[in-house]
Amino acid sequence: MSAPVILASQHNDDAFADVWEELHWRGLVHVSTDEAALKALLAGDPITYYCGFDPTAPSLHLGNLVQLLTMRRLQLAGHKPLGLVGGSTGLIGDPRPTAERTLNTKETVVEWVGRLQGQVGRFLSAEGENAVRLVNNLDWTGGLSAIDFLREIGKHYRVGTMLKKDAVASRLNSDAGISYTEFSYQILQGFDYLELFRQYDCVLQTGGSDQWGNLTSGTDLIHRVEGRSVHAIGTPLITNSDGTKFGKSEGNAIWLDAEMCSPYRFYQFWLNTDDADVISRLKVFTFLSRARIEELEALVESEPFRREAQRTLANEVTTLVHGADATAAVIAASEALFGQGDLSALDETTLESALRELPNTTTSPDAPIAQLLVDTGLVKSVSEGRRAIAQGGVSLDNVKIEDETATIEGRVSPGGMAVLRRGKKTLAGVFVV
Numbered sequence: 169m170s171a172p173v174i175l176a177s178q179h180n181d182d183a184f185a186d187v188w189e190e191l192h193w194r195g196l197v198h199v200s201t202d203e204a205a206l207k208a209l210l211a212g213d214p215i216t217y218y219c220g221f222d223p224t225a226p227s228l229h230l231g232n233l234v235q236l237l238t239m240r241r242l243q244l245a246g247h248k249p250l251g252l253v254g255g256s257t258g259l260i261g262d263p264r265p266t267a268e269r270t271l272n273t274k275e276t277v278v279e280w281v282g283r284l285q286g287q288v289g290r291f292l293s294a295e296g297e298n299a300v301r302l303v304n305n306l307d308w309t310g311g312l313s314a315i316d317f318l319r320e321i322g323k324h325y326r327v328g329t330m331l332k333k334d335a336v337a338s339r340l341n342s343d344a345g346i347s348y349t350e351f352s353y354q355i356l357q358g359f360d361y362l363e364l365f366r367q368y369d370c371v372l373q374t375g376g377s378d379q380w381g382n383l384t385s386g387t388d389l390i391h392r393v394e395g396r397s398v399h400a401i402g403t404p405l406i407t408n409s410d411g412t413k414f415g416k417s418e419g420n421a422i423w424l425d426a427e428m429c430s431p432y433r434f435y436q437f438w439l440n441t442d443d444a445d446v447i448s449r450l451k452v453f454t455f456l457s458r459a460r461i462e463e464l465e466a467l468v469e470s471e472p473f474r475r476e477a478q479r480t481l482a483n484e485v486t487t488l489v490h491g492a493d494a495t496a497a498v499i500a501a502s503e504a505l506f507g508q509g510d511l512s513a514l515d516e517t518t519l520e521s522a523l524r525e526l527p528n529t530t531t532s533p534d535a536p537i538a539q540l541l542v543d544t545g546l547v548k549s550v551s552e553g554r555r556a557i558a559q560g561g562v563s564l565d566n567v568k569i570e571d572e573t574a575t576i577e578g579r580v581s582p583g584g585m586a587v588l589r590r591g592k593k594t595l596a597g598v599f600v601v
């Protein structure tokens with residue numbers, strides 16, 4: 169994540185009476201506190217709201233992006249965001265339904281807090297009356313003694329209620345059980361909301377719907393302690409209509425950090441979105457207007473083979489996360505590899521990440537090309553490879569190979585890379601040591 173996000177081009181769609189209506193249309197409200205009160209609140213004077221992110225990895229991922237963009241939509245409507253990164257909650261671990269988390273060292277958590285703050289800051293404007301403010305819950309829990317915590321906060325929690333929260337209940341019924349540490353998590357998040365209510369008059373917390381127990385932990389606490397009704401919105405969990413998990417490609421999470429998931433891979437991920445999902449993704453992950461999304465919806469119906477909606481989605485989200493230059497480089501790489509584009513015009517990083525997504529092999533500088541065809545899976549045997557070369561169907565960096573015994577010596581220098589092609593559309597990457 170190096171390039172800045174294009175904040176200037178983002179806006180709420182005029183087609184909606186207010187941001188609440190827009191959030192609904194985009195499918196972002198799965199569960200919430202009183203709807204009528206929330207609608208009135210969001211249509212009125214600017215309010216302060218918050219969303220929290222735990223440093224459980226060195227980068228945020230696509231699930232977090234839903235939250236960041238929801239925050240941005242509220243900010244565009246004039247409301248004031250607080251971006252919380254959980255310096256203390258990251259040391260404890262929000263219980264997952266499956267198993268206890270392993271604790272990371274304090275140094276690691278501090279480092280990840282810094283990285284996540286940088287990421288959160290990139291999606292929200294830091295200018296004007298409603299500039300984003302970044303907060304860290306370690307600031308109010310780090311110095312709190314266990315005795316004070318139990319006397320002042322713990323006293324407001326009933327264990328019976330805590331046990332009923334989904335995350336806790338599912339763990340209690342599993343073999344893994346749940347530690348007292350993770351059981352306490354909901355109190356910490358509830359306390360955050362109270363603290364932000366007191367310090368900033370924060371009256372809305374957003375999060376994924378799996379956070380509902382933690383969100384209501386805060387609204388209940390504030391109600392009990394301060395006698396005020398504050399709000400929460402849970403966004404839906406994003407799912408793929410074919411039942412596979414959203415936000416993963418070949419089992420790996422799609423991270424927002426370019427080092428952990430190249431812009432090329434990121435772009436391809438969105439490009440591969442199913443027709444059945446592409447419209448709801450456009451609603452959640454882009455700032456395109458309702459009119460434009462409806463136009464694309466009609467195109468999915470009438471001309472699905474053109475994949476206009478997918479290309480628009482990939483373009484928009486990659487630009488949002490990696491910037492316009494990275495997106496242009498990625499598109500140039502796809503065209504150079506699969507279309508008419510010019511390979512030599514590509515920058516090395518983009519080409520390398522593109523080749524890493526293809527079948528690829530790492531080889532010594534004297535490797536025979538027929539063997540590389542086998543190593544990358546483009547043919548089954550060396551003799552088949554030689555035949556393919558003899559028939560004129562093999563090229564290296566778009567230069568046709570004439571000799572079936574040719575090696576890459578003199579064609580690719582040590583430390584370099586090349587595109588190996590069989591026929592028009594079958595490609596592989598070759599990395600030379």
Ligand SMILES: N[C@@H](Cc1ccc(O)cc1)C(=O)O
Pocket residue numbers: 219220221222252254257262305356357358360361379382
């Ligand atoms: N529990 C949230 C992160 C969070 C932490 C502290 C908060 O106050 C709010 C949210 C999550 O795991 O996604």
